Amino acid sequence: MKLPYRAQAATGNVYEIEFPLHDQTHSAVRVEQLVSSLLRVIDNDIAVAGETSNGDLLQAIAIAMAIRAGIINASHDTSARLAHQLLHQALDAVAASRLYRPQSGHA
Helix, strand or coil, rough: CCCEHHHECCCCCCHHHHHCCCCCCCCCHHHHHHHHHHHHHHHHHHHHHHHHHHHHHHHHHHHCCCHHHHCCCCCCHHHHHHHHHHHHHHHHHCCCCCCEEECCCCC
16 A cells, blocks of 8 residues: 655655555555644744754654654564664655656746
């Protein structure tokens, strides 16, 4: 099962991504809702707090993922393995995405 997702960067670039979902995904719709919600919260925070470095942002997301993986009812090895697997698959999906750049200039 795949989750199609369209993301637009502040630069105007649009990414069309197909994320592979884990075999035990209960709801692709809920996954999409959570992703959109998380991205909206991050964008809203940056709009209020001002420019944030990409490194700081990625570090915060990694820490949040580690916390969520650590507090689920599973062994550390199981949750860490799943978190690694999901992150690597998501990164590969973004790398393979279609990129559309906004047109600039006059035609």
